[in-house]
Amino acid sequence: MGETDEELWRECTTGNADAFGALFDRHADAVFRYCLSRCGSWHDAEELVSITFLEAWRQRDRLRPERDTVLPWLLGVATNANRNRARGSRRHADFLARLPHSDPRHGGHEADHAEAVASRLDAERAVRELLETTAGLNDGERDVVVLCLMNGIGQDEAARTLGVRTGTVKSRLHRARAKLAAMNRDPEPVEQLDTTTVEARLS
Template identity: 35%
Template sequence: MDTDTDTDADVALTRRLAGGDRAALADAFDRFAPTLTRYAWALAGSRQDVEELVQDTFLTLWQKADTLQLSTRALLPWLLVVCRNHARNQARAVAGRAADELPADLVAPEADQEARARLRWVRDEIDALPPLDRRICELCLIEGHSYTEAATMLGLSVGAVTQRVSRSRARLKKAVTHDEH
């Protein structure tokens, strides 16, 4: 399919969803779930969290279908943003539960120092990247900007940012598994 046909199909699918057509939700799931699942794996660390993100994204689509307005006429970018927002909420909830489980005065200083050392090691690995790759990692992986936002800030294409992040993640993953910090 070409891009115009895809966006026309997205607009038609969105209209069907807005009309309460349950088959449209199934069609949206069949069409976008594989892509959303791959994206969710970049945001979450467990199969359960990934499945929850995808499910929450489609639930949000269903709940907001009647008010949904696609600025680009394409549904996938909207779904990816919703998925990212659910991932951020999920991370905040996990962090909140962790904070509730261990009061700050009961956290072992050794554990705190170990966590800081691990983060320092990751930060050192990022600092060793070429300047542009380092800045992209800071924007996308540390500050939480989308690839599109980072591309706009740096005057690059989204594809270039995606490729550089992927390459940097692979380098960091290799360093972690090879060095076992």
Template identity: 35%
Template sequence: MTAARGTNEYELWARAVEGDAGAFGELFDEHRDRVFGHALRSLASRHDAEDATAIVFLELWRHRRRVRVVNGSIIGWLLVTTNNVCRNQSRSARRYRLSLAKLSPEQTHPDPSDELAVEIDRARNAPGVREVFSQLSARDQDVLTLCVLEELTNAEAALALRIPIGTVKSRLFRAKKRMAELMVQSAPDTRDQWSLS
């Protein structure tokens, strides 16, 4: 799979790896929207998705000597890293909420507009699907992200995940099955929000 505008990123990435900030900026411009969109599907708000996007590209820069271009693009690495960052942010948010819950009601003064913003984001971003997706293992999330959401081939996903194609196929089968089971257990309207075919 090539980059969104049909460019081959091997040369651009080679320059970025050597510290060329301009080349890295071009790659950021190329993939920022896809990373943000994927983060937004996983998290509860645009603000959190923006934070996740920034962290993903910071990680890309930090680990640039280890990142592989797969079929002309680094998007596979970016999306798997986005999953990891979103999981970390969700865990941090849960710990923060638990800490707040331990405070007495007199010590907290929630802003009603915060709750409204969260509800709007939930309605906009298929919360049932997001919640079901978050219940899957990291491996399941990664293979579904690459093969279903981003429509990479099994071979492309195998390169991005550094596993054999056969492993991708079996993980994808099991991940789809597990996702379908969880969706059946959740609210009936959730099943129509995300196609796994």
């Protein structure tokens, strides 16, 4: 699996399904975290991940990776998929019907279940609380808070995800922080990450 995202993506555009599977394997966790932080529901986030990758495959001719990660683009697809969730689920209904949802009640030991359920609820609660703190923000500001502060995505990557300039991300973040501070609710950044660490984490 030494291939770069860019190499794998080029394979995808020639119709190579296995390369697509390798990219899924590489980015599913990050996309899942982002989806969870967007919709606040574990179940919906699992579905949204599938819709995101189905849409990514569908749109694969549109992307030309400029640098060596397709994650920002995938997060952009996820952002749109989340906005069109109702329509997207219908479009992919036959796929989603076959989709297994992880159910902590199946398989494994009792104690593990309790733990899995608890940590899942923890994650959902944490995300919902974070999302509540963003109630006073406009959509653009919320986008950068979710991407940069909740998901640790760098500002350049966030700009590519949202299709705006890095300067716009910076100013939105600045405004969002001011508003959150005024409400005394500045969310703790997940990790202080710059672009290089984000990329290092992906590889």
